Every structure is written in C-alpha cells, then in structure tokens.
Amino acid sequence: MAIRRALTMPVAAFELEGRRLPRATVNGSGQDDYAALLPTTERANHFYITPRQVSTVCMKLRLMLDELIPIEIKESRITRPGAASVITPAVVETALEAASGEHKACIIFALLTCKHWFTKLAYRELYDADLNSLKATACEMIAKRIIESEEDQEFLFKEMLCRRFSLVIEGEVTDERNALELGIDLHALTVIGSSGFQKCITWMWHGWIVPSPIKPSEFISYTDVAVPDFWTHFNPDRIKTPLYQNALQLVFSIVYLALYTGAVNTANPGGNFDPVEGLLYVFTLGFLFDEVVKFYHIGIYYFSFWSVFNDTLYGLLIVSFVFRLIALSSPYGSDARHSNEILAYQFLAFCAPLVWSRLLLFLDMQKFFGAMLVVLKELMKESVVFFVLLIIIMIGFLQAFVGLDSADGYVDTGVMSVSYMVRSVLQSPEFEPFETFAPPFGALLNYFFTFVVSVLLLNILIALFNSAYEKVYDNAIDEFLALFAQKTMRFVRAPDENVFVPPLNLIEIFGLILPFEWWMPKRKYAKLNDYVMTVVYSPVLVFIAFYEVYVAGCILRNRSVGEADDDRQEEWEDPELEDEIQASGWLKRVREASPHAELDPGLYELQQLKNQIDEMTDSLNSLKEQLQSGKAVSVKSAGGKGNETETETLLDVDTTTRSSQE
CATH class of the missing domain: 1.20.1300 (3 helical TM bundles of succinate and fumarate reductases)
Structure with missing residues (x-):
C-alpha cells in the first residue's frame, strides 16, 4: 500500500484529470506475450516544421490577439471560464486554424512565444503595459484550452509539449526549445497548471517519457513500462529518471550533512x-x-x-x-x-x-514547504529594490560623515560611522557618539539618516514583502506545480548519455572521460560506461527493479479494465453503482436543477430569452413559407385547369371568414 501511494503521489497531489493515456510499446526478447496484449507501436517520425513556418504561425497568432483585445478590459473577462469569457470556443478554433494541418504541433510553442513578445512589449512600452499584459494572459488561456481539449495524449505529449522548435528572427535561426521549457522559463502559471501539462511532467518524473538514445534532445515513450520482468528494469539507464535522481541526491545530501557535521565538530x-x-x-x-x-x-x-x-x-x-x-x-x-x-x-x-x-x-515536493520556498525566493527578489536604495543612501551619508571628519585634515571615524549606520538599519541606532561629532552637523545627519532608514525604507521593505507574500499565496497551487515542473526539467533539460549523480560524477570525469573518451571508439566507450554504471549503481538498481516490477503490475491491472496507466481506484469509485444511479435518471434531474456556473445569472436569463426569440422567429419564418407555398399552389391550380377546381388556402379561409363576419 505504501508503494502504491508513492507511485501515485504526484497524480493525487496535483488532482490531474483521469483521461485515458496511450499504451506503451512492449518490445524485446521474452516479451512476446505482452506484445500480443499491447499491440501499440511507437509513432513514426514527425512531420518537419521549418523555423520559417513556426514564425509564420506566431505572427498569425499575434495579429489575432491584436484584433481580439484592441482595448483594455477587465482581466476576469479573459480568465473566466465558459461563454462569458472573451476566449470563446470560436476563438480557440481560430487559433488552431493558424497552425492547421501538419503545423498543429507547434501551436502551444507559438502561443507561449507570443506571450513572451507581449511581455517584452509590456516592459518596453509602458503606456500600453496593461493592454499587452492582457494579451499575454490571453495567450496563456488559449494555450490552456487547447491543451485540455486535446484528446490524443500521445500527440500532446510528444509533439505539442516535448518537441523542440526554433524561430527565424532577423534572418537568424534561434536555438531549439520545446513548450515545456518555454512555459517554465516564462513562469506561465496558467499553462503549467493545466492538466495535460502536469500529466506530461508527471510522466517525465516517473520515467515513462525519456530522452531518445539517438537524439537526447527529443523524447520518446519508455516502452517497457508495463513489463513485469526484473532484469528488464535492472538497467543503468533508469538512473536518468528524475524520481530516482532526486532520491539519490537526497541520500547523498544527508551523507554530505553528516560529513560536514563530523568535520566541523x-x-x-x-x-x-x-x-x-x-x-x-x-x-x-x-x-x-x-x-x-x-x-x-x-x-x-x-x-x-x-x-x-x-x-x-x-x-x-x-x-x-x-x-x-x-x-x-x-x-x-x-x-x-x-x-x-x-x-x-x-x-x-x-x-x-x-x-x-x-x-x-529536497522538501519542495511537499506543498507546504514548496509554497514557502517560493515565497522565500520572491521575498529575496523584492528585497533587491530595498538594498539598492539602502546602499545608495548609505554611500551618500557616509560621504557626508567622512567629509565632516576630514575637515580638520584627519580621517579617524570612518569605520565607526559605518558601524553606527549598520546598527541604524538593524533598528538599533546610536545617537550619543554623534552629539560631539562636528556639532551640529553630525547629529543632524545622524537623525536624518535614522529617519530615512527606519521610517521610509523599512516600511517600503515591509510593503514589498507583503505584496510578494500575497502574490504567491493567491496562486499557491500553481506556484507549487511550477516548482515541481521546474525541478523535473532540471533533471532532463541538460541531456546526458551517462548520468552520474554527484559526487559519483568524479568517477566519470577522472575514471572515464579523461583516460578513455578521447581515444576509445564511441561504441566501446558506451559499453564501458554501461559496465561502470551497472557496478556503481547495482545496489540502487535492485530497489529500482523491484519497484518498477510492482508499477508494471499496477499498469497492467489498469489496462485490463480500460483505465489510464497512472489511475488508481479510489474508495468513492464504484462503476457498477454509478451505472445504476445513471440509469435511474438521477443525473438528468441534477442537471435540470443545477445552476449554470459558467454564466452569470442575468446573462443566462438573457441567453434563454434569446433562444426563445430565435425559436419563435424560426416558427414564424416556417409559417410564412407555408403560407406563401399554399398561395402559390392555389394560383397555379386556378390558372392551369380553367377554374374547374379551386384550392382553398389559409389566406382564402381567413378572407372568407372576415367577409362573412362583416
């Protein structure tokens, strides 16, 4: 039970959607039974999208955002869900048309690139900062809607999120990056917090999506994820998995702390x-x-x-x-x-x-510590403004104190002045030493410096800290997800064919790279690395193999009932009971009684009234067509048969009735 909880911890913590995910490929000797059960194969090579084509998609999206949000509006009109938002389903479909066909894979990368452009404009053109910030937010919302609406999870993971693209800027091709890296670098919390994005990150964390052995900058599925064979998972390449690297780093950090404690004491x-x-x-x-x-x-x-x-x-x-x-x-x-x-x-x-x-x-995997670490990081960033102001002011006052001291030709209180100024910053000012220092200028300068630091600057620092704290805790969950995504990408972003967790990297540097890599053939050097890694990591690989065998069993059980690989049975889930309740009509009754949360009450009533008017208009148009068609038939009948037989229409009946009444 503990192992099962450990397996599903990231999924449970992030409350991801339980969508059905693609089944992995099972190849290799001794795996024919599983291959027959799971016939899915790895996707073919993807269609190449040139940097020029990616740049074209980005320009289309930028022009669309300029037309979509021409003036400043409330941010809630962009971020709210449903039809009440500016980002309607029609807008999302239009964005997809900008990258239609084989170019669809770059749509998330292009939207994040547009966000980057609008963010730069917000800093550069301050008179339109709010408008450009709204456009950047709209880019994130459209990207989130596309990610969450994509049904092909394999295409979403490998093509839209993990595939690398580049742009053409001023005739030069930029470095390749994927949507995962770009979203994390831009700190796009809305995109990072989407279910598909987090599922992809979780699969990377567990090693179900791994760098390609042929081209480490690309990602493929780990094909043996559902193979319950011990020796299949006893593989040194599994050390590349972020979950295992993080566990090893935690162990080595505890050892490092013990060594430091022993050395310092x-x-x-x-x-x-x-x-x-x-x-x-x-x-x-x-x-x-x-x-x-x-x-x-x-x-x-x-x-x-x-x-x-x-x-x-x-x-x-x-x-x-x-x-x-x-x-x-x-x-x-x-x-x-x-x-x-x-x-x-x-x-x-x-x-x-x-x-x-x-x-x-290594405690940032827990939500509380993760959020607190993000708060601490933001406080450090905000305090930079305070320290810049403080240093400038301290230099100015220090120069004044040194100038007063050097008036007699000697400088003997410079160090004392710095010490007293630092005490004033730490809320322990000294006044008596300045009473006899160049009176009355020394005392006046000291009073003025204490007032500026204690009353002005420290209150500014408190306000900055309060603002940073509120900003982080208003988005505590998204900040935690962003921290987790950043940590995962830290393990896989720098591709390394042979992962030696520090301090074992010294074995690679001094035992493999320096003596062998420069002269040994590449294939033999790769085999040598495998042998060394197997020996070095053999105790760890035993635990990894047993753990992954258990995970493979859980995945096979999920697939046997048609569930996702990372799904788990919760205590409130009972498919048979759910089917009985749905057959009784309970859900239909609930839907009829439930308010429409996506729309405001007034807007919903207006929408209902509009629908009724549309229905009435359609009925009247239909009735008018029937009347016109009936009159035409009457005229045709009268003219074609010499008035031998007349067809009485509704208009005739109505006219006759009115004449008789008169």
Whole structure:
C-alpha cells in the first residue's frame, strides 16, 4: 500500500484529470506475450516544421490577439471560464486554424512565444503595459484550452509539449526549445497548471517519457513500462529518471550533512586532513563540477535561487579548503600555519546555516514547504529594490560623515560611522557618539539618516514583502506545480548519455572521460560506461527493479479494465453503482436543477430569452413559407385547369371568414 501511494503521489497531489493515456510499446526478447496484449507501436517520425513556418504561425497568432483585445478590459473577462469569457470556443478554433494541418504541433510553442513578445512589449512600452499584459494572459488561456481539449495524449505529449522548435528572427535561426521549457522559463502559471501539462511532467518524473538514445534532445515513450520482468528494469539507464535522481541526491545530501557535521565538530590541532574532512571536500568538488556542467548545457536559464544558494555554499567551502592548503604549506608550529588553520575552520563553521538549509531543496515536493520556498525566493527578489536604495543612501551619508571628519585634515571615524549606520538599519541606532561629532552637523545627519532608514525604507521593505507574500499565496497551487515542473526539467533539460549523480560524477570525469573518451571508439566507450554504471549503481538498481516490477503490475491491472496507466481506484469509485444511479435518471434531474456556473445569472436569463426569440422567429419564418407555398399552389391550380377546381388556402379561409363576419 505504501508503494502504491508513492507511485501515485504526484497524480493525487496535483488532482490531474483521469483521461485515458496511450499504451506503451512492449518490445524485446521474452516479451512476446505482452506484445500480443499491447499491440501499440511507437509513432513514426514527425512531420518537419521549418523555423520559417513556426514564425509564420506566431505572427498569425499575434495579429489575432491584436484584433481580439484592441482595448483594455477587465482581466476576469479573459480568465473566466465558459461563454462569458472573451476566449470563446470560436476563438480557440481560430487559433488552431493558424497552425492547421501538419503545423498543429507547434501551436502551444507559438502561443507561449507570443506571450513572451507581449511581455517584452509590456516592459518596453509602458503606456500600453496593461493592454499587452492582457494579451499575454490571453495567450496563456488559449494555450490552456487547447491543451485540455486535446484528446490524443500521445500527440500532446510528444509533439505539442516535448518537441523542440526554433524561430527565424532577423534572418537568424534561434536555438531549439520545446513548450515545456518555454512555459517554465516564462513562469506561465496558467499553462503549467493545466492538466495535460502536469500529466506530461508527471510522466517525465516517473520515467515513462525519456530522452531518445539517438537524439537526447527529443523524447520518446519508455516502452517497457508495463513489463513485469526484473532484469528488464535492472538497467543503468533508469538512473536518468528524475524520481530516482532526486532520491539519490537526497541520500547523498544527508551523507554530505553528516560529513560536514563530523568535520566541523572535530578540529585537528595539527592542521592535517582526516578522512571525514577529505570526503567532505570530495563531495563538494563533485557538486561543483555538476553545477559547471549544467550551466554549460543550459546557459543563463539554469541560474535560480537554489543554484545561487548552492554555488555560494560551495564557494565558501572551497575558500576553506584553500586556507587549509596554505596552512599545510607553512612550517609546522608556525604562526602562519596556526592562523590560516583557524581561518579555514572559521569559514567551515560559517557554512553551517547554508548546509542545513540545503535540505529544504529536497522538501519542495511537499506543498507546504514548496509554497514557502517560493515565497522565500520572491521575498529575496523584492528585497533587491530595498538594498539598492539602502546602499545608495548609505554611500551618500557616509560621504557626508567622512567629509565632516576630514575637515580638520584627519580621517579617524570612518569605520565607526559605518558601524553606527549598520546598527541604524538593524533598528538599533546610536545617537550619543554623534552629539560631539562636528556639532551640529553630525547629529543632524545622524537623525536624518535614522529617519530615512527606519521610517521610509523599512516600511517600503515591509510593503514589498507583503505584496510578494500575497502574490504567491493567491496562486499557491500553481506556484507549487511550477516548482515541481521546474525541478523535473532540471533533471532532463541538460541531456546526458551517462548520468552520474554527484559526487559519483568524479568517477566519470577522472575514471572515464579523461583516460578513455578521447581515444576509445564511441561504441566501446558506451559499453564501458554501461559496465561502470551497472557496478556503481547495482545496489540502487535492485530497489529500482523491484519497484518498477510492482508499477508494471499496477499498469497492467489498469489496462485490463480500460483505465489510464497512472489511475488508481479510489474508495468513492464504484462503476457498477454509478451505472445504476445513471440509469435511474438521477443525473438528468441534477442537471435540470443545477445552476449554470459558467454564466452569470442575468446573462443566462438573457441567453434563454434569446433562444426563445430565435425559436419563435424560426416558427414564424416556417409559417410564412407555408403560407406563401399554399398561395402559390392555389394560383397555379386556378390558372392551369380553367377554374374547374379551386384550392382553398389559409389566406382564402381567413378572407372568407372576415367577409362573412362583416
């Protein structure tokens, strides 16, 4: 039961829709029985869409958004569901026509590209910032409607979300990106929070969608997901799965914390390295190499709050290591050796809050910690404005204090001024030292600085923090989903044929790449990597294989009853009882009594009145046609047979009745 809950945790946490998903391919020796049961095969190579064609689709959508939202309106008219929204089903169909036929795969990428363009315009053209922001929001809403209305999940995952596209900008072709990466980079919460997007991310998290072994930048289905064979899943390539990489990183981080605790609490009087401290720096070197490699592959988009946090920690530990080497290079018992050794341990102890806080990086899978981490990141961003203002003001006042002090030709209170100014920022101002400092200018400047910092700047900081907190918690679920998507893409975005989780990447660098990769044939080098990874990860692969065998059994049971691969039976689900209730007419009665939540009450009444008027108009038009056709028949009958027989029409009856009454 615990394993089953672990399997379905992301799906249950995100409350994804239970749509039916494509069945995976089952190939390979010893799998004929499963192949007969599941005949689905991998999709053929997709139709190539040139960068020029993608750019054309983007331009069509941009022009459509300009016509759709020509003036500023309320954002609720764009985000509200149903017919009350500006994004009507007809608008969504029109957007799909912009990428009709073989170009449909790039529609989500094109909409997100348009969002990026409108967002840039909002920052560049401030006089139309609100209008361009509305258009960017409309792009997200249209993309969400298309994702949630797409019935072919295989096409949605592989073509619309995971397939990479590029644009032509000023005659140059841009780098390829897919809709998943672009949505996460743009922080498009509406798109990220859609069911199809999150299902795709969840499949990547479990390793059901994996990078292609031929072209790692593309994604394919893991064909053995439903094969309950132990040795099939005892494969070192399964380490690429984000779920298993995250688990390994958590284990190594706990070991890293234990090594740090042992090193910082056991100082060596002689200044020599002990095994615990040596392993600590080996782990740090592995983590540092991993950061460099990911930055090389991903670029500036890799930098985030946690990457900067980790880089700061590794930098301080490297500084401690350097001071230890300087201490060891000095003669034993010398003052230089002793001072550098103390300084190295001080840097090492200074890292303790960072090392312990690093564990929060692996608690973001829980909604509470994930939302709090997002809040913390936003607070750090908002505080940048405060610190910029604070630094400028402090420099100005510091220059004034130094100028007052240098009036007599000597500068002897510069450090004291900085110390007192910092205390004022920390709500502990000092007034007495400035009473005798260049009176009365010193005291006046100190009072003015304390007022500006305590009353103005700190209240601005509080307001910024409050705004950031409300902004995140108003979209707490979407922010959590975005955090999960960003973490998943962090594992698969930098394609690596051989995944060695830090600090095991040191084995790859110094044991494989440097001595063998530069001269060994590619095929033999790949086999060597497989052998090394199998040996290194063999204890972990045993647990992975048993876990995936259990998962394969759950998937086969779901498929036997026609359910989705990631579905699970809930306590309130009873198909037989649901069929009985539906047959009794209960749902029909509920639909008749239920209010229409998609429309406002007044708008719904107007819609009903419009429908009645339309029905009445159709009835009158039909009656008019009948009357006209009856009169024509009467005239034809009278003219064709010499008035021998006359056909009495409704008009004649009505005329005769009125004449008799008169």
